[in-house]
Amino acid sequence: MSLPKTLLFCIFLVLGFSAFSHPEDELIISEIEQGQLSMQDQQMTAEYEAALKRQRMRRLAAMSWQQRFLLFIKAGIEHIIPKGLDHILFVLGLFFSSLIIGSLLWQVTSFTLAHTVTLALAALGIIQAPGNIVEPLIAFSIIYVAIENCFFKETNKWRPLIVFSFGLLHGLGFAAVLNEYGLPENGLVPTLLAFNIGVELGQLIVLFSAAALFWMIRKKSWYRQWVQIPASVMIALVGLFWFIERTIL
Amino acid sequence: MKKLLFIATIVLLGACQSQQEQTEMQSSENPFFQEWDTPFGIPPFDKIKDEHYMPAFEKGMKENLAEIDAIVNNPEDPTFANTLEELERAGKLLTKVSRVFYNMTGSNTNPKIQELQRELSPIVSAHSDKITLNEGLFKRVEAIWQARETLDLTSEQQKLLADTRKSFVRSGALLNEEQKAKITEINSQVSELTTAFGQNLLAETNGFELILEEEDLDGLSEGTIAAAAETAAQKMDRAETEEEKAKYKDKYVFTPHRSSMYPFLTESNRRDLREKLYKSYVQRGDNDNETDNKQVAAKLAKLRAERAQLMGYETHAHFVLEERMLKSPDEVYGLLTKLWEPALARAKAEVADMQAVVDMEGHEFKLAGWDWWQYAEKVRKAKYDLDEAAIKPYLSLDNVLNGVFETTNKLWGLTFTELYDVNVYHPDARVWEVKDKDGSHLGIFIGDYFTRSNKRGGAWMSSFKGQSNLDGRERPIVVNVCNFPAPVGDNPALLSFENVTTLFHEFGHAMHGILTNVTYGSMAGTSGPRDFTEFPAQILEHWASEPEILKSFAKHYQTGEVIPDELINKLLKASKFNQGFENTEYLAASLLDMDWHTVKADEDLKDADAFEEASLKKIGLIDEIAPRYRSTYFSHIFAGGYASGYYSYVHSAVLDSDGFEAFKEAGDVFDPELAAKLRTHVYEKGSTEEAMDLYTQFRGRQPEIDALLKVRGLDGSSD
Numbered sequence: 022m023s024l025p026k027t028l029l030f031c032i033f034l035v036l037g038f039s040a041f042s043h044p045e046d047e048l049i050i051s052e053i054e055q056g057q058l059s060m061q062d063q064q065m066t067a068e069y070e071a072a073l074k075r076q077r078m079r080r081l082a083a084m085s086w087q088q089r090f091l092l093f094i095k096a097g098i099e100h101i102i103p104k105g106l107d108h109i110l111f112v113l114g115l116f117f118s119s120l121i122i123g124s125l126l127w128q129v130t131s132f133t134l135a136h137t138v139t140l141a142l143a144a145l146g147i148i149q150a151p152g153n154i155v156e157p158l159i160a161f162s163i164i165y166v167a168i169e170n171c172f173f174k175e176t177n178k179w180r181p182l183i184v185f186s187f188g189l190l191h192g193l194g195f196a197a198v199l200n201e202y203g204l205p206e207n208g209l210v211p212t213l214l215a216f217n218i219g220v221e222l223g224q225l226i227v228l229f230s231a232a233a234l235f236w237m238i239r240k241k242s243w244y245r246q247w248v249q250i251p252a253s254v255m256i257a258l259v260g261l262f263w264f265i266e267r268t269i270l
Numbered sequence: 271m272k273k274l275l276f277i278a279t280i281v282l283l284g285a286c287q288s289q290q291e292q293t294e295m296q297s298s299e300n301p302f303f304q305e306w307d308t309p310f311g312i313p314p315f316d317k318i319k320d321e322h323y324m325p326a327f328e329k330g331m332k333e334n335l336a337e338i339d340a341i342v343n344n345p346e347d348p349t350f351a352n353t354l355e356e357l358e359r360a361g362k363l364l365t366k367v368s369r370v371f372y373n374m375t376g377s378n379t380n381p382k383i384q385e386l387q388r389e390l391s392p393i394v395s396a397h398s399d400k401i402t403l404n405e406g407l408f409k410r411v412e413a414i415w416q417a418r419e420t421l422d423l424t425s426e427q428q429k430l431l432a433d434t435r436k437s438f439v440r441s442g443a444l445l446n447e448e449q450k451a452k453i454t455e456i457n458s459q460v461s462e463l464t465t466a467f468g469q470n471l472l473a474e475t476n477g478f479e480l481i482l483e484e485e486d487l488d489g490l491s492e493g494t495i496a497a498a499a500e501t502a503a504q505k506m507d508r509a510e511t512e513e514e515k516a517k518y519k520d521k522y523v524f525t526p527h528r529s530s531m532y533p534f535l536t537e538s539n540r541r542d543l544r545e546k547l548y549k550s551y552v553q554r555g556d557n558d559n560e561t562d563n564k565q566v567a568a569k570l571a572k573l574r575a576e577r578a579q580l581m582g583y584e585t586h587a588h589f590v591l592e593e594r595m596l597k598s599p600d601e602v603y604g605l606l607t608k609l610w611e612p613a614l615a616r617a618k619a620e621v622a623d624m625q626a627v628v629d630m631e632g633h634e635f636k637l638a639g640w641d642w643w644q645y646a647e648k649v650r651k652a653k654y655d656l657d658e659a660a661i662k663p664y665l666s667l668d669n670v671l672n673g674v675f676e677t678t679n680k681l682w683g684l685t686f687t688e689l690y691d692v693n694v695y696h697p698d699a700r701v702w703e704v705k706d707k708d709g710s711h712l713g714i715f716i717g718d719y720f721t722r723s724n725k726r727g728g729a730w731m732s733s734f735k736g737q738s739n740l741d742g743r744e745r746p747i748v749v750n751v752c753n754f755p756a757p758v759g760d761n762p763a764l765l766s767f768e769n770v771t772t773l774f775h776e777f778g779h780a781m782h783g784i785l786t787n788v789t790y791g792s793m794a795g796t797s798g799p800r801d802f803t804e805f806p807a808q809i810l811e812h813w814a815s816e817p818e819i820l821k822s823f824a825k826h827y828q829t830g831e832v833i834p835d836e837l838i839n840k841l842l843k844a845s846k847f848n849q850g851f852e853n854t855e856y857l858a859a860s861l862l863d864m865d866w867h868t869v870k871a872d873e874d875l876k877d878a879d880a881f882e883e884a885s886l887k888k889i890g891l892i893d894e895i896a897p898r899y900r901s902t903y904f905s906h907i908f909a910g911g912y913a914s915g916y917y918s919y920v921h922s923a924v925l926d927s928d929g930f931e932a933f934k935e936a937g938d939v940f941d942p943e944l945a946a947k948l949r950t951h952v953y954e955k956g957s958t959e960e961a962m963d964l965y966t967q968f969r970g971r972q973p974e975i976d977a978l979l980k981v982r983g984l985d986g987s988s989d
């Protein structure tokens with residue numbers, strides 16, 4: 022190995038443990054040799070995040086498949102509650118669209134199918150979509166379903182189809198977070214499955230909570246005017262805010 | 271008094287009485303005041319906050335002084351057990367907090383820690399002095415020393431006693447009051463001058479900048495340009511006035527810091543600018559301004575000589591070397607001069623090679639110091655062409671770690687189990703449990719390999735917990751910190767071969783810290799003399815470049831293909847590149863260091879320039895090469911603890927080459943008998959015996975330099 026490098030690192034080695042007697046020297050010599058450390062918050066945060074991901078990946082690689090399966094179910098749930106506020110709002114948007122269980126079931130099923138497809142395709146690297154397009158579109162999907170809720174008392178027959186196409190978008194969104202979270206190299210398919218199960222569970226929790234709150238009053242005459250429409254308006258406004266934030270800001 | 275020094279030195283002290291109450295209040299939640307019930311006693315990093323350090327230091331020092339008082343005032347007659355062993359036990363809290371704190375200052379610092387470090391630093395010596403100059407304590411040690419023949423001590427105890435007494439004596443314990451006063455006076459002058467030297471040098475290094483326009487960048491690579499633009503941007507950020515900001519706007523800045531200078535000297539086609547930057551580097555501290563170091567260096571050398579004479583030594587070098595493996599200036603000069611001629615001859619051959627390139631390019635000039643990097647690179651490409659990018663895919667961090675684990679497994683039967691659930695101070699720091707051949711626990715190894723903004727440059731080994739058998743079996747926690755480039759995205763981290771040797775080197779230090787098996791903690795692991803402790807690290811590097819071992823771990827990270835022989839050959843050949851230069855500049859600096867510290871107290875020293883010139887003329891250093899450090903910026907010897915010790919690196923290199931040669935001679939790099947000897951006589955022994963004895967017990971004879979000359983291509987065989 023080259024001598025200068027040997028020297029350089031030995032300096033720190035020696036000062037590091039046996040010459041604790043000269044901590045002041047250690048400071049000044051390293052500053053002379055290397056200049057000041059430039060500790061910029063932004064860069065340090067980025068470095069830390071990357072290190073955390075590497076740590077997660079190492080842990081994943083060392084896990085048994087059962088542990089990994091459970092972990093990704095948990096991750097899936099977490100990516101709805103509490104981290105996936107936009108997905109929660111979308112699902113609530115669906116919830117406030119219909120009083121008929123059948124219709125709601127159709128919508129949720131087509132949403133689930135769609136996002137499963139794109140999540141898998143994106144995670145396997147078959148398709149790719151840039152976040153700066155997907156994210157605003159997700160915000161738009163929230164606005165769309167919420168506004169539609171205000172204009173139509175009951176959903177039209179095209180609704181499941183539209184929800185399906187929105188589901189494709191949301192799947193891409195899940196894939197992006199999943200990618201950030203880190204996927205193990207082996208056992209990709211079971212991992213995806215587990216994550217998806219987690220996402221479904223998260224979704225169901227949202228739906229059941231909403232149902233528990235509103236089921237009893239859904240037949241009341243004032244439900245649409247005082248609950249369904251105001252809630253949808255609120256959802257649309259938040260969606261609008263995100264849309265602006267993700268496109269302009 | 272190794273322990274004393276150890277504690278006194280490991281410790282910093284903050285004597286703020288006003289914070290007392292606050293300290294009491296925090297004590298319940300301060301993790302340093304609690305027993306750590308973590309796995310293997312790994313520090314609970316998640317609970318340790320920056321504000322815990324100072325109170326822990328304060329309390330630690332208070333406790334430490336109380337413990338020393340208790341030893342001194344013990345009404346019983348001094349015995350080994352009630353004095354030396356109690357000293358070993360003293361300072362637990364202080365050691366606990368110091369280890370964590372000083373590790374963090376290097377590997378995971380922040381502005382708050384940096385400030386604490388400065389605040390604590392002067393207090394260190396104060397606390398240290400209170401112990402090393404404690405007369406009552408020395409009296410007890412001396413009484414035991416005088417009675418040593420009658421005490422039936424083990425050899426380890428004898429060494430501890432002798433070392434402890436010697437540290438007291440070396441701090442002036444045997445001097446009369448007048449002499450002591452004189453020493454104290456000299457010490458305070460020395461410490462002032464040392465600080466001044468460092469501050470001057472820092473000012474000189476930061477003071478020069480080469481501010482360039484776009485058209486001055488001829489020859490520079492994208493990476494170098496980007497770094498220079500970044501330096502300019504940072505300077506602009508820090509600038510206070512608009513005028514100053516404008517100076518850096520859209521400019522490129524190079525500085526005399528090596529990381530900035532070397533790429534410029536290598537790549538830039540502007541000979542005039544190369545000369546300017548190079549000269550700014552070699553003239554540091556020699557500009558006849560208020561930050562000039564010429565007088566400072568001369569005064570320091572003189573004061574050290576006076577101090578040595580007062581203590582009864584011929585020169586400062588005699589004083590320092592008494593505690594080293596090479597015991598006298600004669601031995602050191604002997605080694606350095608034996609290496610000097612072959613190194614210089616090789617350097618001259620390198621000059622000729624490069625001058626040939628200069629001439630061939632049609633230039634008229636004679637090669638100068640500022641041309642060296644550029645033309646060396648041209649020669650390297652032509653003769654030793656080694657494509658780093660072609661090698662890296664074979665050297666993923668995980669593969670290399672497997673390689674080094676496997677090496678120690680074949681040598682000593684060690685096994686490593688990664689502990690995924692243990693969090694330490696940073697998510698990039700990985701934790702392994704190290705087990706011996708019989709499955710028993712040996713220690714904890716932490717590997718923190720990637721570079722980051724809050725980590726010091728370089729690579730080092732340190733520990734969070736020491737080893738001792740005094741009160742039951744205590745096993746160590748050891749850390750390796752490196753600065754390898756972090757992986758990009760989800761790709762694995764790929765290392766250069768130089769990184770690989772660094773990893774093996776630091777791992778060698780780690781093994782020294784982990785295999786150690788001594789009774790008294792202050793003599794454990796890497797506590798030995800500086801010219802010996804590099805040996806266990808450097809010898810391990812040799813295994814990294816053994817083709818047989820390289821092939822066992824260097825597999826392509828995508829295809830799994832084993833590294834081809836052709837690449838290995840190129841790799842090994844490249845290690846001989848530029849060795850004439852590197853050895854010459856290093857040896858010149860080492861000889862300069864020795865010259866400075868073999869001056870007599872009554873010698874007439876003018877300033878550093880005249881002294882240095884004479885010194886270099888004597889050895890015949892050529893103009894194209896400057897000593898690795900000139901006197902006015904030789905911070906290791908004038909601002910750090912390396913006075914008369916800069917030769918250590920090459921001494922350790924002699925040992926490692928000669929030591930590895932033993933395995934070669936045995937015809938098996940894992941020869942079980944030799945491996946066992948290496949472990950029992952070197953890695954396990956710490957400083958419980960004289961270093962030279964340890965080496966000869968392993969090697970069967972004293973070290974010789976031939977193997978080193980061969981390894982570095984200085985034996986005349988390379989062209």
Ligand SMILES: [Zn+2]
Pocket residue numbers: 030031034775779804807
């Ligand atoms: Zn080292």
